[in-house]
Amino acid sequence: MVDLFDETLTDRIYEAAVIPEKWPDVLGEMSRAVDGAGGLLFTANADHTGGITSADIKTTFEEFIRDGWAAMNIRPARLGAANYAGFVRDNDFFTDEELDNDPVYRDFYRKRGLGWATGTMLDTPSGDSIIFSFERAYAKGPVPVEVVQQFDKLRPHLARSALLSSRLGLERAMAMAEALQALGLPGAVLRGGGRVLAVNSALERLMPSLVQDRRERLYVSDEAADVLLADALRRRPVAGGPAMVNSIPVAATDEHPPMILHLLPIHGAAHDLFSRATSLLVITPVDRAVVPTAQVLQGLFDLTPAEARVARGISEAQTVEGLALSAGVSVETVRSQLKAVLSKTGLSRQQELIHLLAGTMLPASKTPPTP
Incomplete structure (x- = not known):
């Protein structure tokens, strides 16, 4: 399998933990490596959802939060229920029928040319959930399994970096x-x-x-x-x-x-x-x-x-x-x-x-x- 990521990416992930302004560039680099449409890092709890994104999806994410789509989004609940220590794809825990009929997928993601993603959820001692998600254009089909495997190699570094950022x-x-x-x-x-x-x-x-x-x-x-x-x-x-x-x-x-x-x-x-x-x-x-x-x-x-x-x-x-x-x-x-x-x-x-x-x-x- 060809390695999709630059060998120095791990260093930049840890650098972003100390200098959070570097997260957008890290997320963008990871997204581009898999021919994605944008990378997101966001935290969620019962009170609030907010995040950092790569530049190419920033406006879309702001619209997602501002117009109330985040409150209807069922991805975090499914990710949490899966309790899987790795990256997963939409088609790993949704049926085709669910994806076609869910209002967020149907009326938000797909109307903006999106609809496929791979993501992972991390729980923190404070009770917040930290989610990394990398979006992919709907026309390109689901994220390939081999791509998910390479994201899994980076997951321990992403987890340690995010938890360090939380402490800081x-x-x-x-x-x-x-x-x-x-x-x-x-x-x-x-x-x-x-x-x-x-x-x-x-x-x-x-x-x-x-x-x-x-x-x-x-x-x-x-x-x-x-x-x-x-x-x-x-x-x-x-x-x-x-x-x-x-x-x-x-x-x-x-x-x-x-x-x-x-x-x-x-x-x-x-x-x-x-x-x-x-x-x-x-x-x-x-x-x-x-x-x-x-x-x-x-x-x-x-x-x-x-x-x-x-x-x-x-x-x-x-x-x-x-x-x-x-x-x-x-x-x-x-x-x-x-x-x-x-x-x-x-x-x-x-x-x-x-x-x-x-x-x-x-x-x-x-x-x-x-x-």
Whole structure:
């Protein structure tokens, strides 16, 4: 059998473990060696699916994730059920009838000229599944058995490299949290669904009075703020979509001043594929002594410049009518902007906004559910 792969490919596989940006080139080289249409390396769990691809299939994979095809994909389940320590092909565990009638094969793969692949699944100590898949054009027929045999020779190296990347990804997440600590900011790196991956000591000191590290996800002790956090975690951006930053107000208590929770997406970086980091949570206190400037308000709550001016004006006890007159706009426009401010800050009344921005006590929150 002719060896399909360059003898230095193994070295490049291990290099990609340390420098994840090299994975696309490695996947592309493996795919081209077997006359394939693209290589993919992705991780999957109950919360999230994401991956790295060779350049030739990147757009297709982003569409696959964005449009919900990944949720219907039965390949991972069949691979997992097979529990086979090697590469397998579609026609090894699907019948022809299943392939013809499955909506993902019929309506996604084949409509894009794909439909054959060889792949393998690796389980990690964290419970995630790591999958390598190499796609082949439907017109070329199933992946030849001799090609699969050569992929099997590389599988131990791919497995060790992926597991090493997973370990390094966790270390990067921890370093990210500690970088926030150096800036004096409590922070945590979250996995899919809001589960804690790494947390710095500044945030640990706010547990459990402000936040609680529960099994299913990070919770906020303030019930109203926790509802907003849960909603923000559900609205994760899809691959290729715009980044969504959420700023969530938390009422003051006897133990801490009013706080702002900022949830920032970790989006599209190869470094974060294996750590499963999806969000960065940063906490900043509201200074009791200073009403934030319009620029600060804009950054804290993701307001437009006009909304920020309205928020600051309200915090300074200006009226809606006065704000409209000074800005040269209608009262209805200012009311609409104020409504947007309340929505973005998670508040329901103008007086609550004044209390928040003045750093005084917000209305008492209900007692949160028992962990």
